[in-house]
Amino acid sequence: MAHGKLHLDSRVIHGGQHPEPGTGAVMPPIFTSSTFIQESPGVHKGFEYSRSHNATRFAAERLIANIEGSALSDADDRTNGGFCFASGLAAIGTALELLDAGDSILCMDDVYGGTNRLLSRVRRRSQGLKVSFVDMTDLGKLEEAIRREKPKMIWVETPTNPTLKLVDLAAVAKAGKACGAVTVCDNTFATPMLQRPIEHGIDLVMHSTTKYLGGHSDTVGGALVTSDRALAEKLRFMQNAIGSVMGPFDAYLTLRGTKTLxxxxxxxxxxxxxxxxxxxxxxxxxxxxxxxxxxxxxxxxxxxxxxxxxxxxxxxxxxxxxxxxxxxxxxxxxxxxxxxxxxxxxxxxxxxxxxxxxxxxxxxxxxxxxxxxxxxxxxxxxxxxxxxxxxxxxxxxxxxx
Ligand SMILES: Cc1ncc(COP(=O)(O)O)c(C=O)c1O
The missing domain is CATH 3.90.1150.10 (Aspartate Aminotransferase, domain 1)
Known part of the structure; x- marks a missing residue:
């Protein structure tokens, strides 16, 4: 991954960025084209259709993956394990598709109201998820819930919205590994400037880019980042199959905002x-x-x-x-x-x-x-x-x- 060893202050500007190959433009253009020419059926420059491939979105995805500390290279994953979505909730919705119908998920008790609503009032019904809200500030309660519920996913926010409780990320990551659950951290409040969940062993990081990454209250978006190649492969499939992708204008604003994070x-x-x-x-x-x-x-x-x-x-x-x-x-x-x-x-x-x-x-x-x-x-x-x-x-x- 380019620029991986620079300070974060430099990586928010240069992380995963390359001049645009056609013109040398230092900042990526806003690619609005929905589709891309093919010389012969299946022969193209790596871009087929904008839901699947959009160079402006890819630039934002690589930048966010870089600053969250994904170790994936271009050879592992085209955007180094970063994926951008139409909103934070669209990112959460796509992450939940990693679960199968009827699976159990443990969620920190205090989370953004929309996260609670999606789990409680949509996915319980539509996906049959068994959702348990647990006060994970108490690791004993987390262990007990793991024994009882046998979760496939553990979802945390830290600091939480709105009571600003903290969750010990290394402890949650360890508990998740021990029981085979995917651990996810909504890192919207802390941002990668203050906290990089992947460094603590968390499998998947989620952002509402609407907030600090965008930084100017002028775009709605979301992101997921993983440093795990198998998880990145699943997410790449899900992002395209579900289709709630970030549009190129929002990707541009997110990229521009993140540079001053x-x-x-x-x-x-x-x-x-x-x-x-x-x-x-x-x-x-x-x-x-x-x-x-x-x-x-x-x-x-x-x-x-x-x-x-x-x-x-x-x-x-x-x-x-x-x-x-x-x-x-x-x-x-x-x-x-x-x-x-x-x-x-x-x-x-x-x-x-x-x-x-x-x-x-x-x-x-x-x-x-x-x-x-x-x-x-x-x-x-x-x-x-x-x-x-x-x-x-x-x-x-x-x-x-
Ligand atoms: C911590 C947190 N996560 C997720 C979301 C949802 O993001 P969005 O509004 O971009 O869908 C929000 C929105 O306020 C949030 O505060």
Missing amino acids: AVRMRRHCESAMRIAAWLERHPKVARVAYPGLASHPQHALAARQMRLEGAPAFGGMITMFLKGGIDESRRFLEHVRIFALAESLGGVESLIEHPAIMTHASVPADQRATLGISDSLVRLSVGIEHPDDLQADLEQALAKA
Whole structure:
């Protein structure tokens, strides 16, 4: 794989990239053609039909595979084990097709609401999957669920959306290997700048590229990465057979966004750390969950597992619990000016939302209550604006809560 030994800061720009062979263009063109000429039936330049082969998408796929640390070469797999999809959920849907009807899957109890909905309300019915949500912060519970359910797949997010719990990736990978289950990590929140699940032994990494990789809230997409040749072969077949591929315009935006991931993540992490520490002392705030705070129950694991160039770094997402309930949350959210009250995360602009009403409304109320996704919980995606402005914005909105 080209540029494999460079620092990540360089690989987000050059990883798996080659000048376009026809013209020497340094940045890949947006190839819009749906089909490609053949000299004779079956004789072509390696491109037949754009669902199967698109050079703009391939460039994005190779870049994401590179920064997630796939060891696959061009000889192993054309895009080095990276695959891009029309959305994060399309990537999840394709990964679930690795399972057979009736198989058992263990899923971390706190995950993005759409992941919960796809498993609980679609794949239980359409694929007969046996889905168990397990609090994998407790490895004893994971072991017990493995003995009981004999899973074929273990699905984790870390940090989780929205309560920012952590999962020990090396422990999950080990447990998955021991029972023969494919382990998958949704790495959307941490990004490969902070955490590369493949290095911990996880089989498959998933992203909503809509978030930090795209980085500008102007594209919807998803990705899967594996360093396992057999798994890559299955995914290449599935991606084409199911067809929920990323389009060339989105692939271009994803590629363009990912090139600045390293500089953006540094700022996201610095500003979020500062704002989390400030919020924790604010009289209107009951509690703050941020992996970088000493008060986070898994701070030690976070410092070990989430690192940027060798130093702990904890990402741009903060979860806060206001004093009060829905009225206080509503007043606070109605008064932010720089933070945009909107779903999604990971953009250059700061975003804020109310998971119980917005992103996690599809999680059943009893599950939300168990997880602590209450009316006072507000989720912040700290952008790369000046942190003084962000803090001032939260201060004036909190004054009105
Ligand atoms: C952690 C996580 N995974 C997956 C998804 C789904 O991705 P998409 O919205 O691109 O389908 C989201 C969306 O918010 C997410 O936050």
